[in-house]
Structure formats: C-alpha cells, structure tokens
Amino acid sequence: MVRIETEMKNYIGIEEISECLGSIIKKDEIAKVVSFLTQFSAYLLDDQLNLIIASLSSTGKTYVLLNVAHLFPSEDVIVLGYSSPKAFFHELGIFDREKRKIYINLERKNLIFLDQPHPELLAKLRPILSHDQKEIEVKITDKNQRGGNLTKSVIIRGFPAVSFATTYLKLDEQEITRALIISPEVTQEKVEEGIDLIAESKTNEEFKKVIRDDPGLNLLKERLLKFKEISPRLKGIKFDIEKDELKKAYMENKNLAPKDMRNFKKFLVLAECFAGLNFENDRVQNNILIVKKEDIEEAKKLWQEIGKYQDVGVMPFALDVYYKVILPLYKEGNVLTKKVIMKGLQSRFYTSIQLWYLEQQVLPALETSGYISIEKNPQDKRQIIVIPLIDADGQDKNNENEEISNLLYN
Numbered sequence: 001m002v003r004i005e006t007e008m009k010n011y012i013g014i015e016e017i018s019e020c021l022g023s024i025i026k027k028d029e030i031a032k033v034v035s036f037l038t039q040f041s042a043y044l045l046d047d048q049l050n051l052i053i054a055s056l057s058s059t060g061k062t063y064v065l066l067n068v069a070h071l072f073p074s075e076d077v078i079v080l081g082y083s084s085p086k087a088f089f090h091e092l093g094i095f096d097r098e099k100r101k102i103y104i105n106l107e108r109k110n111l112i113f114l115d116q117p118h119p120e121l122l123a124k125l126r127p128i129l130s131h132d133q134k135e136i137e138v139k140i141t142d143k144n145q146r147g148g149n150l151t152k153s154v155i156i157r158g159f160p161a162v163s164f165a166t167t168y169l170k171l172d173e174q175e176i177t178r179a180l181i182i183s184p185e186v187t188q189e190k191v192e193e194g195i196d197l198i199a200e201s202k203t204n205e206e207f208k209k210v211i212r213d214d215p216g217l218n219l220l221k222e223r224l225l226k227f228k229e230i231s232p233r234l235k236g237i238k239f240d241i242e243k244d245e246l247k248k249a250y251m252e253n254k255n256l257a258p259k260d261m262r263n264f265k266k267f268l269v270l271a272e273c274f275a276g277l278n279f280e281n282d283r284v285q286n287n288i289l290i291v292k293k294e295d296i297e298e299a300k301k302l303w304q305e306i307g308k309y310q311d312v313g314v315m316p317f318a319l320d321v322y323y324k325v326i327l328p329l330y331k332e333g334n335v336l337t338k339k340v341i342m343k344g345l346q347s348r349f350y351t352s353i354q355l356w357y358l359e360q361q362v363l364p365a366l367e368t369s370g371y372i373s374i375e376k377n378p379q380d381k382r383q384i385i386v387i388p389l390i391d392a393d394g395q396d397k398n399n400e401n402e403e404i405s406n407l408l409y410n
C-alpha cells in the first residue's frame with residue numbers, strides 16, 4: 001500500500017488512485033482505476049475514453065461505475081438503465097419545434113449505462129464513440145397524431161465518456177474496438193471485504209461521515225474539480241517525449257494488428273488522463289497540457305494489465321474461465337463436457353452460472369476468438385465437448401492463429 005499524500009503537488013498514479021478509492025470499492029484494483037480514468041477523460045479536449053465492464057451478474061459492475069461517478073459533479077453524470085433509441089433521444093434532447101430537430105449536448109459528460117444498451121442505439125452512437133465527428137445528425141421516426149410516420153432529426157454534440165455494464169461476453173467487435181474492456185474480480189477475498197464494508201455501513205453510525213471526510217476520496221475530488229475548471233481553456237495536448245520512444249512504450253515486444261491503431265490511441269489517452277490528474281505539477285504551459293514521461297510510464301503499467309484483453313477482444317472473465325478452469329481441467333485428462341466445465345466453475349469461482357450463460361456467452365466468446373473448438377464427443381455424438389486451442393503460455397496448440405499465439409496471458 002502507498003501512503004496517500006494530500007498535497008496537490010504530489011503525483012497520483014495507479015497505486016494512489018486505487019488506494020484513494022479503497023474506502024468505497026474493495027479489491028477490483030484495475031477495474032476501479034480504469035473506471036475512474038474513463039470518467040475523468042470527459043474533461044479532456046477531444047480524447048474521451050469508452051469502457052465496457054462485463055462479467056456475471058452480482059460481481060460489482062454497476063457498483064464500481066456508480067461509486068466512481070459519485071466523485072464527479074452530478075451535472076456532468078448521466079446514468080441510464082436500459083434505453084431504446086427513441087427514449088434516449090427524447091429524454092436527453094431538447095426539441096426545437098421551428099427546426100423540427102432534437103438537440104443533445106453530451107460535451108464533457110459521463111454517460112453511464114447500467115445495462116447493455118439497445119443494439120440500435122449503440123449503432124447510432126458509433127460515430128461518437130469513435131470520435132468521427134463532434135456533431136452528428138441521426139434520423140428517428142415517430143408516430144404522428146394520425147398514426148403515420150414522422151421523421152425527426154437528432155443533432156448530437158460533443159464526445160462524452162461512455163461506460164456500460166453488461167453480462168454479455170460476446171459483443172460486436174465494432175463496440176469492443178471502440179472501448180476499453182475489463183471485468184470485476186471474482187474472488188473470495190473481494191466478497192469477504194465487500195460484506196465487511198456492508199456490515200460496517202449498517203453498524204457504524206459515523207460511517208457516512210467517515211466516507212464523506214475520507215482524505216483519499218477528497219483528494220480525487222479536488223484534483224478532478226480543479227482540472228474541470230481549467231480544462232475549457234486548454235488549446236491542445238503535447239507529449240514531451242520523442243516519437244520513437246513514445247511508440248516503443250506501446251509497441252515493445254508486440255506483434256501489431258490493425259486494431260492496434262485504435263488501441264494505441266486509448267493508450268495515449270490514458271497517459272493524458274494521468275497528466276490531467278497531475279496538471280498542477282508543471283503540466284500546463286501556455287494553455288497546453290503537457291504529457292510527461294512519468295505519465296506515459298503509468299499508462300504503460302496499466303496497459304500491461306488490460307492490453308492483452310484489448311488485443312484479442314475477449315472479456316477478462318471469459319479468459320479467466322479459459323485459463324483457470326477449461327485449460328487445467330483439460331490437462332488433467334478430463335473430457336470437457338458442459339457438465340464438467342460447470343463443476344469446474346463452481347470449484348474455482350465459488351459460484352455457479354446458468355447453463356445458458358455458458359452456452360450463449362462464455363463459450364461463444366472463446367470460440368470466436370480462437371481459444372477453443374466446440375465439437376461433438378466422438379464417444380457420444382449427443383454430447384458437445386470443448387477442445388482448448390491455446391496453451392498456458394499463449395501459444396496456439398495448432399499454430400492456426402498467429403495474432404493470438406504471440407499473446408502472453410499472465
């Protein structure tokens with residue numbers, strides 16, 4: 001553990017963010033840091049992050065997002081449950097009757113979905129998620145008073161920082177490549193500490209005051225509020241490092257794929273977030289945010305934890321199932337029927353999942369990314385069995401997938 005320093009000049013990195021949030025979010029060290037930086041990125045110029053946090057139900061996905069969001073000014077946070085496209089545009093927009101257009105301003109906003117957004121809504125928001133244009137026009141159709149169709153234009157302005165929680169592990173690649181992907185921890189230690197926190201909140205009359213006065217939380221609040229105040233005056237961002245050194249920080253010991261162009265941008269935005277969080281430490285000059293080597297090193301350390309998931313486009317929970325359940329069971333000589341895998345999940349994660357979730361989410365996500373093959377059992381054609389294709393060191397067992405074969409899963 002690091003010691004929380006409350007002076008504005010002291011540098012805040014991954015460990016400090018994690019410790020500051022530790023009073024309200026137990027464990028989930030990476031998830032809470034990435035969630036915080038994603039929401040903080042709303043105050044950057046045009047380089048906002050998007051985040052997908054996916055896993056089983058009751059693993060703390062929305063808990064992490066909402067507890068981080070509580071640090072930010074309420075006027076900057078938009079929290080939605082499930083929303084259809086029409087409901088989204090009508091609820092958030094202001095209708096101009098004269099122009100017959102709906103205007104939605106998402107500039108410097110944190111847009112948080114507590115459940116998987118409607119696929120059609122995600123499709124309409126893709127230009128914003130990928131920062132194609134700062135103002136886009138979307139067409140929607142409503143019913144008029146006579147029961148006919150009435151077309152309206154929706155004008156969406158600004159790039160929000162978008163986060164959403166979901167139990168879906170098999171997502172459209174168009175969403176995955178536009179977002180960081182993480183999963184909360186599923187451990188006994190996290191559950192025990194979470195229960196302890198709940199018990200304390202119910203038995204300690206001073207609990208709310210303790211949280212309100214927590215020095216770590218107040219430090220993060222102070223930093224983000226001060227950056228929010230100065231960020232509208234920023235005119236640009238400069239990386240105080242040579243181009244080749246910047247590329248090396250991301251590319252070292254890595255085989256590149258087309259998706260790395262988007263991933264490299266995410267990596268750079270993480271560095272920008274660390275610079276913004278520490279802006280009073282000589283990181284703003286002539287209204288330019290200066291990203292220094294220390295910020296890039298923090299981004300590199302964080303990318304070492306989450307980059308492997310971005311590379312293969314597989315949710316961490318699905319990879320956990322592969323490396324901690326499927327592969328060990330296979331090496332023990334088990335025939336991997338669904339029943340065997342379900343028992344392994346119970347043993348490893350101390351939780352049971354429904355069969356449909358294994359069939360429709362976990363296994364398809366692993367099959368699509370080349371980790372497993374799903375075949376008929378030669379001994380019993382009525383049964384489906386799972387065949388692992390990737391070794392523990394990340395090597396393709398059949399040398400069929402060069403991109404994944406060079407990925408190391410730690």
